[in-house]
Amino acid sequence: xxxxxxxRESVALLERLLPAHVPVFRSVPTGAAYxxxxxxxxxxxxxxxx
Numbered sequence: 001x002x003x004x005x006x007x008r009e010s011v012a013l014l015e016r017l018l019p020a021h022v023p024v025f026r027s028v029p030t031g032a033a034y035x036x037x038x039x040x041x042x043x044x045x046x047x048x049x050x
Contacts, residue, residue, distance in 0.1 A: 018048075020050060021048040021050055022048070022049050022050075023047075024046065024047050024049055025044065025045070026045040027044070027045055029041060029042065029044055
C-alpha cells in the first residue's frame with residue numbers, strides 16, 4: 001500500500017513539474033527491445049530545459 005501511494009505521489013509531482021520543461025534528447029535510440037512493452041534498446045540520454 002505504501003509503495004502504491006509513493007508511486008502515485010511521484011506521478012502527481014511529475015505532472016506538475018514537467019509541463020514547465022522541455023526534454024532535449026542528445027541521441028536517438030537506434031533499436032527497440034521487445035518484451036511485454038516496447039522500450040528503447042539501451043540508454044536514452046535526455047536533459048530538461050526550462
